[in-house]
Amino acid sequence: MDLKRLTVDASAAGSRLDRWLAERVPELSRARVQALIDDGHVRVDGRARKASHRVGRGETVDVEIPPPAPETLVPEPIALTIVFEDDTVLVVDKPVGMVMHPGAGHATGTLAAAVLAHAPATAGVGGPRRPGVVHRLDKDTSGLLVIAKTAAAYESLTAQLVARTVTRRYRAIVHGRVTAASGVVDTPIGRHPRDRVRMAVLPRGRGKRAVTRFEVLERFRHFTDLAVRLDRAPGDPEADGIRLGPAATDGAPSVSSE
Numbered sequence: 415m416d417l418k419r420l421t422v423d424a425s426a427a428g429s430r431l432d433r434w435l436a437e438r439v440p441e442l443s444r445a446r447v448q449a450l451i452d453d454g455h456v457r458v459d460g461r462a463r464k465a466s467h468r469v470g471r472g473e474t475v476d477v478e479i480p481p482p483a484p485e486t487l488v489p490e491p492i493a494l495t496i497v498f499e500d501d502t503v504l505v506v507d508k509p510v511g512m513v514m515h516p517g518a519g520h521a522t523g524t525l526a527a528a529v530l531a532h533a534p535a536t537a538g539v540g541g542p543r544r545p546g547v548v549h550r551l552d553k554d555t556s557g558l559l560v561i562a563k564t565a566a567a568y569e570s571l572t573a574q575l576v577a578r579t580v581t582r583r584y585r586a587i588v589h590g591r592v593t594a595a596s597g598v599v600d601t602p603i604g605r606h607p608r609d610r611v612r613m614a615v616l617p618r619g620r621g622k623r624a625v626t627r628f629e630v631l632e633r634f635r636h637f638t639d640l641a642v643r644l645d646r647a648p649g650d651p652e653a654d655g656i657r658l659g660p661a662a663t664d665g666a667p668s669v670s671s672e
Contacts, residue, residue, distance in 0.1 A: 416478075416479040417476070417477070417479075418439065418476070418477040419474060419475070420438055420439075420474070420475045420476075421472065421475070422469045422471055422473045422474075423471065426469060427471040428468050429469055430465065430466055430467070431456070431463055431465055431468070432447045432451060432465035435447045435477065439479075450478070450479065451463070451465045455477065455478040455479070455480065456476070456478075457475070457476045458473050458474070458475050459473055459474055460476075486542060486543075487515075487527055487530055487537075487543045487545065489530040489531035490523065490524075490527035490528055490530075490531055491531045492523065492531065493528075494506050494529070494532055495507040497558060501563065502562070502563055503561065503562060503563060504529065504532070504536075504561040505561070506525070506529070506559050506561065507556070507557070508525055508551050508557060508558075509556055510553075510555065510556045511554070512524070512525050513525070513553050514544075514550050514551065515543055515544045525559070526543060526544055529545055529546060529547075530545050533545075533546070533561075536561065536562070538565070539562050539563065539564065539565055539567075546561040546562040546563060546568060547559075547561065548560060548562055549575060555584075557584065582644055583641065583642070584641075585631075585639065585640070585641060585642070586639075586640045586642050588637065588640060590637070591634075591635075591638055592628075592630055592633070592640065595629070596630065597628055598625065598626070598627050598628075599625070599626040599628070600625050600626075601624060601626075602616045602617070602618060602621035602622060602623055603615060603616065603624045604620055604622060605621075625644070626642060626643075626644055627642070627643045628641065628642050629641045
């Protein structure tokens, strides 16, 4: 991890954070700078800021620059819990704590690397670092994932997700007692305006639309067990909708989900 500490001088005051940082650290493209800001690797006077933040004279900007993820994925013989497999698809039970594919801070130990070791033919399916991956789960969410082993299966599965002929269901334990027996939450979700590492429910017109349908299975003294179904486009981070959807109605953030 490369760490840099920079100070804004008077001549740069008022510049956008991403533009100023790209000029001060020329080895970083502006797109790379924006990605670092979005992932929480840039802090201004100790606080995460948006790329559009206007820097002020004397502000201290700390930048963490993780090594870039390799363009080609290296197979890793990591044990997988396989629920079903044939010549075209692989269904695995992803555990909590496993990252889907390489990214900032997670170069190894990913599900994608484990899939590639188990089924080398997936190397040519989908993206180069996401072999056969057609939908995702957050690092802290467990659940079943369908992996395409052939190009035909990949195209078919992604088309079904777009057409919403595939249903994805989840269980979530949330804080508090959800009062409604069932409901639909239709809210936009995006990066938290102050803490860019976190996701948050945003005002209308910002973020990506996320529709969460829930049904109460059981209520406890301080928690509620929910059945959750998401209506989202393929590639969107599903677990964000699971965690934030219930919170948008009853103020009940998710404790765990699967």
